[in-house]
Amino acid sequence: MSFRPVFIAVVVAFGLIVSAFLVNRARPRVETDQPSAAFVRASGKCAECHVQQQYSVVHEYEMSVHAQKNVNCLDCHQGAESQRTKDHHGFVISTKLTAGNCRSCHDPIYQEFLRSRHAAPSWAAVFGQEGLRPAQVDFSERFQPGGTRRPAHPLTKIEGASATTSGCAQCHGVGRPNDDGTIGTCTSCHTRHTSSVAIARLPATCGQCHLGPDHSQLEIYEESKHGVMFHAQEKLLRLDAPPKTLSTRDMFVPTCATCHMSGLNGQKVTHDPSDRLSYYLADPITKPRPNHDRAQLAMKQVCIQCHAPALIERVYADAEKVVAATNEKVQAATDIMSALRTDGVLAGAPFSQPIDFVYFDLWHYDGRTSKHGAFMGGADFVQWHGNYPMLARTVQLRAQAEELRRRRGRP
Numbered sequence: 001m002s003f004r005p006v007f008i009a010v011v012v013a014f015g016l017i018v019s020a021f022l023v024n025r026a027r028p029r030v031e032t033d034q035p036s037a038a039f040v041r042a043s044g045k046c047a048e049c050h051v052q053q054q055y056s057v058v059h060e061y062e063m064s065v066h067a068q069k070n071v072n073c074l075d076c077h078q079g080a081e082s083q084r085t086k087d088h089h090g091f092v093i094s095t096k097l098t099a100g101n102c103r104s105c106h107d108p109i110y111q112e113f114l115r116s117r118h119a120a121p122s123w124a125a126v127f128g129q130e131g132l133r134p135a136q137v138d139f140s141e142r143f144q145p146g147g148t149r150r151p152a153h154p155l156t157k158i159e160g161a162s163a164t165t166s167g168c169a170q171c172h173g174v175g176r177p178n179d180d181g182t183i184g185t186c187t188s189c190h191t192r193h194t195s196s197v198a199i200a201r202l203p204a205t206c207g208q209c210h211l212g213p214d215h216s217q218l219e220i221y222e223e224s225k226h227g228v229m230f231h232a233q234e235k236l237l238r239l240d241a242p243p244k245t246l247s248t249r250d251m252f253v254p255t256c257a258t259c260h261m262s263g264l265n266g267q268k269v270t271h272d273p274s275d276r277l278s279y280y281l282a283d284p285i286t287k288p289r290p291n292h293d294r295a296q297l298a299m300k301q302v303c304i305q306c307h308a309p310a311l312i313e314r315v316y317a318d319a320e321k322v323v324a325a326t327n328e329k330v331q332a333a334t335d336i337m338s339a340l341r342t343d344g345v346l347a348g349a350p351f352s353q354p355i356d357f358v359y360f361d362l363w364h365y366d367g368r369t370s371k372h373g374a375f376m377g378g379a380d381f382v383q384w385h386g387n388y389p390m391l392a393r394t395v396q397l398r399a400q401a402e403e404l405r406r407r408r409g410r411p
């Protein structure tokens with residue numbers, strides 16, 4: 001037997017392989033690296049494996065509006081602009097998903113979110129400008145003055161990284177800076193795979209972060225008539241009604257989203273929940289916001305879909321009196337603290353003396369709570385979680401201040 005035909009066959013085969021390789025290399029990268037989204041739709045490739053491993057992920061996705069509208073796994077999981085990717089069972093997917101993966105289809109909403117306090121200011125409240133690009137700081141400051149150009153919160157150093165990572169950053173990470181240059185996450189309210197407006201409209205969704213003694217919005221809502229009515233009638237509400245046509249026939253009882261974000265009866269949906277706020281209630285001393293009149297009108301425009309003007313004006317007038325009275329009480333405590341510092345009686349780092357905590361809790365817990373309670377129907381929070389502890393802590397603060405002065409010989 002001669003080797004010649006075998007040799008020729010091998011050479012020809014090798015030539016074919018090389019030319020196939022060269023032709024293939026000349027094709028656009030995506031075509032060779034990435035089976036298309038259409039391929040995933042046709043074959044269900046991602047779901048085929050993942051339904052075995054994480055049934056919940058695939059099931060949640062299948063119930064979503066995205067699944068109905070043919071938005072599939074790869075549409076979200078492919079690398080968006082500036083994202084790092086990795087090979088994954090014949091696909092190329094992003095290693096970390098951000099608001100950037102939603103932005104590709106929902107850019108106007110992303111832009112609105114960027115202007116909100118849920119974006120950069122949320123992060124800066126804890127970490128200051130750390131991780132934010134100068135352009136991001138400048139942009140946010142145009143819409144939320146003083147929200148982003150500020151130092152890290154002193155508690156982050158004192159309590160340490162583990163508390164900050166598993167505590168503060170879990171809530172304030174709604175506005176975290178991402179490696180791809182985008183800010184924040186959309187899934188805090190919509191979840192990863194349901195992408196649902198029904199879930200975003202639930203009080204419990206906002207209550208993941210908006211609860212506790214320093215911002216008891218969830219607890220206030222639960223005790224308000226609105227919260228009671230919501231629980232009594234939740235099943236009658238159309239929580240999944242399309243946002244563009246949402247009316248009081250769908251939502252005749254308000255949740256957090258109704259007042260702060262929804263477009264009820266033809267109003268506009270907003271992803272900037274500051275749009276309808278007229279005061280800075282979270283501050284020690286509350287001042288009106290720059291857009292006070294327009295914002296207050298916008299919120300009253302929501303109330304008026306369900307109430308008569310007299311009730312709304314009464315709520316605002318009473319709440320504004322609580323704001324003024326709280327300001328006076330907090331100002332009195334602030335004056336005592338400033339005098340201790342200027343007289344050299346109180347020195348040292350923040351949060352290093354017992355009196356620092358009395359003062360902080362006085363405005364940060366009691367003061368805020370009474371103001372939030374007054375606007376959102378939480379009588380117990382105005383009184384027993386607000387004004388009463390504010391009174392008790394004022395008495396304590398005075399006694400401790402006198403004691404400190406006596407010890408320093410500066411009465």
Ligand code: HEC
Pocket residue numbers: 040045046047049050073074077088089091093
């Ligand atoms: C051949 C089976 C298979 C296919 C097809 C497949 N995956 Fe996976 N996937 C896995 C396995 C196994 C893991 C866990 C180990 C790993 O990361 O590879 C995983 C993990 C993941 C993770 C978590 C990765 C991480 O590091 O946190 C994501 C996200 C993911 N897959 C998305 C997808 C998407 C989107 C598609 C379709 C474009 C897809 N997968 C196709 C088997 C598959």
Ligand code: HEC
Pocket residue numbers: 046047050054057058061066071072073074075076077095096097098187192193195
């Ligand atoms: C609307 C966009 C979107 C769609 C559609 C989508 N995902 Fe995801 N998925 C996400 C996001 C966001 C995350 C969180 C990723 C992160 O933390 O970086 C995620 C996480 C995952 C994870 C990791 C889950 C975990 O808890 O560890 C897997 C696996 C996954 N997706 C698979 C899939 C599969 C399979 C499909 C299609 C059936 C799919 N995804 C469709 C947005 C989406």
Ligand code: HEC
Pocket residue numbers: 065066069071075076101102103104105106186187190192195196197198240242243
């Ligand atoms: C490939 C494009 C695409 C991507 C990527 C995408 N979406 Fe969507 N999304 C859509 C389409 C299309 C609809 C349906 C719009 C409609 O019917 O008006 C939709 C609808 C929605 C809705 C409304 C659902 C409802 O119940 O009415 C939400 C919320 C949503 N997307 C959130 C997200 C989030 C969060 C991400 C990122 C994790 C994301 N989307 C990524 C295309 C996309």
Ligand code: HEC
Pocket residue numbers: 121122125126147153155156159164167168169170171172208209210211212214215281282
């Ligand atoms: C349970 C979620 C959660 C945790 C944990 C949390 N925060 Fe907050 N924080 C919020 C919410 C919600 C608000 C908005 C309150 C409001 O407007 O009434 C807020 C408001 C603030 C504000 C005032 C708003 C501003 O921009 O100045 C500061 C400052 C702040 N947080 C710092 C921190 C620091 C520092 C930590 C950790 C030591 C922390 N937070 C932990 C949810 C949280």
Ligand code: HEC
Pocket residue numbers: 117118121122123125170171172173174188189200201205206207208209210256257260261273274277
């Ligand atoms: C993942 C945590 C998280 C979730 C979920 C969340 N928020 Fe917030 N929210 C925050 C933080 C943090 C702040 C404080 C931002 C700042 O001013 O520093 C905030 C601030 C706000 C503010 C005050 C804005 C301002 O200008 O003072 C409103 C109103 C608000 N959120 C409404 C909502 C509503 C309504 C929902 C649910 C649909 C919601 N939030 C869900 C974390 C969250």
Ligand code: HEC
Pocket residue numbers: 099102103106109110113118174185186187188189190197200201242243244246257258261262263269271
């Ligand atoms: C603080 C919670 C929260 C965050 C964060 C959030 N959303 Fe929403 N989103 C909502 C609520 C609540 C609604 C429904 C408003 C209503 O009642 O009609 C909504 C509605 C939507 C809709 C449907 C709007 C329409 O007009 O059809 C889309 C799409 C959407 N969000 C995408 C996003 C994207 C993309 C991001 C991130 C950039 C994001 N959301 C971040 C709470 C949030």
Ligand code: HEC
Pocket residue numbers: 203206207210217218219221226254255256257259260276277278279280281282283296299372375376
């Ligand atoms: C009936 C309408 C309504 C409902 C329901 C409602 N709020 Fe409010 N909320 C208000 C009003 C009014 C204010 C004060 C507005 C102002 O400053 O002019 C307010 C203030 C706030 C603030 C204070 C922002 C600051 O300046 O510190 C936050 C945060 C907030 N609400 C979150 C929530 C959350 C979370 C829920 C659900 C658990 C909720 N709200 C339910 C109407 C409502």
Ligand code: HEC
Pocket residue numbers: 225226229248251252253254258259299300302303304305306307311312315377
């Ligand atoms: C989507 C409809 C809806 C919106 C929007 C709404 N409310 Fe209500 N509100 C209700 C319902 C329903 C009740 C219970 C009425 C009853 O007792 O019959 C209620 C009850 C109240 C009550 C208690 C009345 C009483 O004497 O028992 C007050 C106060 C109130 N709302 C204030 C407001 C304010 C202020 C706003 C705007 C910031 C607002 N509401 C927005 C539906 C709404």
